Amino acid sequence: MQNILAIFSVLLIAALPSTANYKLNNFSLGNGGTNTAGTANYKLNATVGEQSGPNASTVNYSFGSGGNATQQANVPTVTLDNPSSYYNKLHFVIGVQGNPTDAVYAVAISSDNFVTTNYVKSDGTVGGTLAATDFRTYAGFGSAAGSLVIGLQPSVSYKVKAKAARGKFTESAFGPTSTAATVDPYLTFSLSPNTLSIGTLVAGSVINAPTPIALTFATNGASGGNVYSSGLNAGLKSQTTPFYKISAVNGDLTATSEGYGAQLTSVSQATGGPLSKVTPFDATGNNVAAIDGTIRSMLSSTGPVTGGVGSLLLMAKSAAQTPAATDYTETLTIIASASF
Amino acid sequence: MSMKTNRIRRHLSLFGAIAMAAQILSTIVATPAYAAGNLTLASMRLDRMAVSTVNPNTLVVVKPTSTATEAKLMITFDAAMTVASGAGALTTSVTGLPANFNGTTLTAWPTIGATATAAGQSVTFTSGDLTVGSQYGFFLTAGVTLPAAAGTYTNIITTQDSVPTTIDTAKVAVRVLANVSSNPGDQVVVTATVPPTFNFALSGVADAFTTDLSSAGTVSTTGITATVTSNASHGWVAWAKDLNNSGGKGALKSATSGNYVIAGASAVGSAARTLTSATEDYGLAVALTTDAAGGGTVVIDAAYNSTASTKIGTLDPTTLEPIASANGTANGDVITLQERATISGVTPAATDYTDTITVIGAGLF
Numbered sequence: 001m002q003n004i005l006a007i008f009s010v011l012l013i014a015a016l017p018s019t020a021n022y023k024l025n026n027f028s029l030g031n032g033g034t035n036t037a038g039t040a041n042y043k044l045n046a047t048v049g050e051q052s053g054p055n056a057s058t059v060n061y062s063f064g065s066g067g068n069a070t071q072q073a074n075v076p077t078v079t080l081d082n083p084s085s086y087y088n089k090l091h092f093v094i095g096v097q098g099n100p101t102d103a104v105y106a107v108a109i110s111s112d113n114f115v116t117t118n119y120v121k122s123d124g125t126v127g128g129t130l131a132a133t134d135f136r137t138y139a140g141f142g143s144a145a146g147s148l149v150i151g152l153q154p155s156v157s158y159k160v161k162a163k164a165a166r167g168k169f170t171e172s173a174f175g176p177t178s179t180a181a182t183v184d185p186y187l188t189f190s191l192s193p194n195t196l197s198i199g200t201l202v203a204g205s206v207i208n209a210p211t212p213i214a215l216t217f218a219t220n221g222a223s224g225g226n227v228y229s230s231g232l233n234a235g236l237k238s239q240t241t242p243f244y245k246i247s248a249v250n251g252d253l254t255a256t257s258e259g260y261g262a263q264l265t266s267v268s269q270a271t272g273g274p275l276s277k278v279t280p281f282d283a284t285g286n287n288v289a290a291i292d293g294t295i296r297s298m299l300s301s302t303g304p305v306t307g308g309v310g311s312l313l314l315m316a317k318s319a320a321q322t323p324a325a326t327d328y329t330e331t332l333t334i335i336a337s338a339s340f
Numbered sequence: 341m342s343m344k345t346n347r348i349r350r351h352l353s354l355f356g357a358i359a360m361a362a363q364i365l366s367t368i369v370a371t372p373a374y375a376a377g378n379l380t381l382a383s384m385r386l387d388r389m390a391v392s393t394v395n396p397n398t399l400v401v402v403k404p405t406s407t408a409t410e411a412k413l414m415i416t417f418d419a420a421m422t423v424a425s426g427a428g429a430l431t432t433s434v435t436g437l438p439a440n441f442n443g444t445t446l447t448a449w450p451t452i453g454a455t456a457t458a459a460g461q462s463v464t465f466t467s468g469d470l471t472v473g474s475q476y477g478f479f480l481t482a483g484v485t486l487p488a489a490a491g492t493y494t495n496i497i498t499t500q501d502s503v504p505t506t507i508d509t510a511k512v513a514v515r516v517l518a519n520v521s522s523n524p525g526d527q528v529v530v531t532a533t534v535p536p537t538f539n540f541a542l543s544g545v546a547d548a549f550t551t552d553l554s555s556a557g558t559v560s561t562t563g564i565t566a567t568v569t570s571n572a573s574h575g576w577v578a579w580a581k582d583l584n585n586s587g588g589k590g591a592l593k594s595a596t597s598g599n600y601v602i603a604g605a606s607a608v609g610s611a612a613r614t615l616t617s618a619t620e621d622y623g624l625a626v627a628l629t630t631d632a633a634g635g636g637t638v639v640i641d642a643a644y645n646s647t648a649s650t651k652i653g654t655l656d657p658t659t660l661e662p663i664a665s666a667n668g669t670a671n672g673d674v675i676t677l678q679e680r681a682t683i684s685g686v687t688p689a690a691t692d693y694t695d696t697i698t699v700i701g702a703g704l705f
Contacts, residue, residue, distance in 0.1 A: 087511065088378055151378055154494075154511045185513040186492050189389070194523040198532040203571070213528055219513070223381050223442060236532050242573055242668075246532075295387065295438075302443070316532055321635045321669035323573035324536035324705055332528040337385035339401070339442050340512050 045169035073164035080178040085220040087154040093146035104135035157181040189336035201318035209314040217308035224301035225338035234292035236328040248290035258319040261288025270307025377406040382510035390524035398480040411502035418493035422485035428455035430483030449478040490518035539569040540701035572703030579660035583696035590655025594690035604654030612651040622681040623652030629674040636668020
């Protein structure tokens with residue numbers, strides 16, 4: 001008889017509350033958690049009497065059961081992109097997914113679909129370990145403006161994913177991945193025309209070339225770049241006896257009897273930069289900068305530039321005694337470089 | 341276990357070892373996704389960007405990121421670039437480096453190897469240690485030829501320690517420009533024309549003797565100046581010819597005295613002479629008043645050069661005779677023309693002694 005009662009008692013306990021559609025798998029009057037179980041680096045958030053499985057999940061969603069799952073932060077998202085042809089960094093924005101403002105996030109990054117996982121460190125670089133200091137708040141990651149992960153390689157596709165936490169025992173799982181790729185460093189540059197006649201000089205008058213030299217410049221170099229010029233003859237030189245030269249000069253052609261030089265009449269860019277005139281090529285009026293045998297910077301940018309355009313106007317003035325000739329010539333070399 | 345099964349297992353084991361070795365090798369060779377250190381700045385400035393340029397003088401600039409001790413610099417050129425393969429074919433220099441680059445002081449690369457020999461597209465120079473925070477540069481002076489096709493090309497700059505292990509690295513893009521109508525794409529040929537000009541101006545058209553002619557001495561006219569401004573590169577020449585002909589010599593003539601003439605005493609073309617009192621003589625004296633700076637040198641013709649106040653040359657009534665010239669451009673050269681005469685005691689009195697002198701000039705372009 002005692003055995004029968006014992007079996008009945010077990011059956012009573014096993015008969016869990018249920019309806020036609022739902023069944024409460026487990027319930028208890030509280031767990032036996034402790035905050036004293038742990039080491040210097042780890043602590044155990046333990047519960048007794050609650051089941052931890054089964055793990056219900058799909059490709060995009062997973063269900064964490066048990067008390068730990070309910071206290072975890074919401075799984076964040078992260079969006080990775082390359083908005084400015086970056087070759088050594090990428091931009092990302094954390095999606096908080098309803099987490100409070102004091103939640104902190106960590107971002108993992110991989111170039112091999114997380115066969116190897118690295119982490120975005122607190123200074124934006126990439127490292128193989130994730131330290132507590134690498135967790136940052138949404139604001140710490142730049143809020144909606146986002147943040148940059150730096151130290152990447154050109155032409156590599158990266159994936160990132162993020163996780164969130166808010167205090168001990170709240171760290172979420174990593175969220176969905178986002179992919180973007182760096183590009184190769186680039187420099188584009190052109191000049192036009194490649195031949196230019198200033199025309200007939202009039203003694204005592206400053207004569208402008210009929211058209212400026214159009215310069216285009218673009219680079220994704222993180223430190224920008226420069227456009228330089230130099231001149232073969234350091235002036236307009238006649239190729240016949242007595243090989244007279246209208247010398248390249250710095251300054252106001254109005255105040256000189258004879259001279260030749262250039263000024264940048266305009267400069268602009270589509271994005272970035274800014275692309276700026278370098279003194280003395282920023283001269284105005286009849287002031288010009290000399291283009292001689294020294295390679296000198298005319299245009300400069302300290303950051304990436306797209307759609308950079310400059311107009312270089314050549315100006316010359318002859319004097320009454322400037323020898324007549326139809327072959328005054330200068331060969332300008334105009335080059336560009338970028339700093340990556 | 342059969343022998344066949346053992347062979348299969350051995351093959352699988354061998355395959356696994358090969359695969360593992362390949363994976364290790366690829367890890368070593370492949371560019372890591374996260375560099376040991378990206379150079380803080382890296383740049384290569386070609387002094388010529390036109391296609392197929394041979395040995396562009398290339399300014400190589402870096403700012404190191406890592407503090408490790410550099411001992412080597414490796415540059416891997418884009419596959420489209422031609423890298424000279426001869427021993428020591430790549431050369432460097434730190435002479436003539438610009439004082440700054442991109443707004444930052446540029447320091448000569450310490451003990452950069454003067455030459456190096458390429459291995460394929462890569463070349464490794466010896467290098468001194470670089471200090472983080474400084475910017476270093478050198479010129480790669482020879483050993484590279486730019487591609488024949490325009491475009492952006494990517495080189496890799498890598499600093500290494502003595503092992504060599506990579507310290508910092510960066511990819512650097514350079515641009516190569518296509519030729520335009522056979523002109524190099526990185527150059528602009530600028531031309532201009534200076535048209536010929538010649539300005540020759542006399543200060544007046546009448547020039548009277550300052551006093552009545554006298555047998556006691558030489559009397560001169562006030563003088564007329566001729567000013568020459570010209571960009572004729574070979575200079576200019578001025579000529580004179582007078583109206584009154586007395587046996588092939590220029591002369592003052594009085595209509596009221598029966599067309600009496602006071603003619604030059606010497607033949608045309610003789611060296612300038614000093615007039616003699618109480619002897620009829622007449623001629624032209626030319627003096628240099630201004631030899632304007634910056635042009636040619638003015639020379640007075642010896643036949644009319646008035647080095648003293650009494651010298652003259654005989655005017656030619658039939659042919660334009662050169663009186664002065666210059667060997668270059670003129671920005672206001674000035675010569676002064678005076679007529680001088682002496683008479684004898686029997687020279688007929690008259691108030692209408694006159695002569696007309698034609699003075700012309702031309703530029704030598």
